[in-house]
Amino acid sequence: MGPGPSPVSHRVLHAMSQSMVGHLDPQFIKLMDKVNDQLRSCFQSKNKMTFPISGPGTAGMEACFANLVEPGDKVLVCRNGVFGERMRHMVQRLGGEPIIVDAEWGKPIDPADVERELKKSVGVKVVAAVHAETSTGVMSDVGAICALSRRYDALTIVDCVTSLGGVPVDVDGWQCDAVYSGTQKCLSAPPGLSPVSFSTRAVEHVKNRRTKVVSWFYDIGLLSEYWSGETKRTYHHTAPISMIYALHEALTALLEEGLSKSWSRHRTISSKLISGLEGLGLDVLVEPASRLPQLTVVKVPDGVNDSEIRTRLLDEFDLEIGGGLGQFAGKAWRIGLMGHGCTLDNVDYCLSSLGDCLRSPDSSK
Numbered sequence: 195m196g197p198g199p200s201p202v203s204h205r206v207l208h209a210m211s212q213s214m215v216g217h218l219d220p221q222f223i224k225l226m227d228k229v230n231d232q233l234r235s236c237f238q239s240k241n242k243m244t245f246p247i248s249g250p251g252t253a254g255m256e257a258c259f260a261n262l263v264e265p266g267d268k269v270l271v272c273r274n275g276v277f278g279e280r281m282r283h284m285v286q287r288l289g290g291e292p293i294i295v296d297a298e299w300g301k302p303i304d305p306a307d308v309e310r311e312l313k314k315s316v317g318v319k320v321v322a323a324v325h326a327e328t329s330t331g332v333m334s335d336v337g338a339i340c341a342l343s344r345r346y347d348a349l350t351i352v353d354c355v356t357s358l359g360g361v362p363v364d365v366d367g368w369q370c371d372a373v374y375s376g377t378q379k380c381l382s383a384p385p386g387l388s389p390v391s392f393s394t395r396a397v398e399h400v401k402n403r404r405t406k407v408v409s410w411f412y413d414i415g416l417l418s419e420y421w422s423g424e425t426k427r428t429y430h431h432t433a434p435i436s437m438i439y440a441l442h443e444a445l446t447a448l449l450e451e452g453l454s455k456s457w458s459r460h461r462t463i464s465s466k467l468i469s470g471l472e473g474l475g476l477d478v479l480v481e482p483a484s485r486l487p488q489l490t491v492v493k494v495p496d497g498v499n500d501s502e503i504r505t506r507l508l509d510e511f512d513l514e515i516g517g518g519l520g521q522f523a524g525k526a527w528r529i530g531l532m533g534h535g536c537t538l539d540n541v542d543y544c545l546s547s548l549g550d551c552l553r554s555p556d557s558s559k
């Protein structure tokens with residue numbers, strides 16, 4: 195019950211244990227096409243260029259930035275946690291010029307701040323934002339940020355690593371240009387793949403770059419010849435076959451449940467967790483309007499030792515919750531209810547274990 199990797203069902207683990215086929219085997223190519231279709235359903239997008247990048251969420255992030263950002267480009271980065279800061283580093287390494295719009299830790303990005311900056315810094319090429327900031331448990335209104343960016347003729351990159359599957363992600367509705375996600379959060383597959391989706395506008399933009407994409411591996415022009423070649427597929431790299439089996443099974447389970455059922459399950463179950471935590475006297479750090487249902491951030495009570503409680507949960511109850519990151523290190527716990535792990539049983543178990551640890555002194559001392 196941490197911030198990911200989330201629990202993986204037996205069904206998905208079983209799929210991973212199937213025998214190997216070649217990465218250009220006709221059966222495997224059919225599976226790749228099916229996974230891409232499933233991803234389009236999850237992203238709510240018709241984008242042709244939709245496929246999983248071989249690598250964790252950060253690899254999808256790198257792919258989006260490497261393709262859309264050229265040296266000298268102004269890139270507006272919305273930063274309200276660790277992952278916004280990681281975006282800034284990527285822009286810098288690519289020779290772009292990051293322009294930062296900050297929000298306080300634990301608060302969402304204010305679209306009005308984004309607009310003010312777009313007005314001021316003429317010629318912004320790309321606007322990047324994190325939908326679900328896993329370091330703070332905050333959801334930002336990326337739909338509003340994308341709409342604004344369109345008006346100022348900027349492309350958008352949206353981090354949907356923790357949001358996809360847990361809350362609505364509407365790539366076409368938002369008219370978002372490049373999105374990336376990860377398999378180990380609300381999709382409940384093991385870590386190792388990063389689903390991405392690029393709009394036609396983004397693909398055109400990449401075709402018309404002044405410079406070559408600096409990364410050979412992440413160049414979507416090259417990747418598409420393997421992942422979405424109309425007729426013949428060509429070798430680019432050896433896809434992690436078993437991971438594709440896993441992702442296929444995890445997406446099948448999610449789409450069988452239905453996206454809106456999954457979203458409402460995350461909402462309902464997390465509200466039970468929140469009332470239970472408040473019942474234990476704990477303070478939830480994020481305002482209700484921007485709380486992520488799949489990740490709840492609570493304040494470590496005064497006088498309580500953060501790492502001691504987490505160690506006891508792990509040792510005595512076999513339960514993992516997350517510690518705070520960055521400004522929240524030592525001050526907050528991050529409790530995940532992601533995908534297959536988002537169950538009432540898990541909520542009850544977490545509340546009773548945490549309650550025990552907070553009430554009783556360390557039994558080993």
Ligand SMILES: *Cc1c(COP(=O)(O)O)cnc(C)c1O
Pocket residue numbers: 198250251252253277324326327328329353355356376385386
């Ligand atoms: C987990 C996460 C990432 C990075 O994913 P990795 O698989 O760890 O590389 C990026 N952004 C957000 C919002 C995340 O939660």
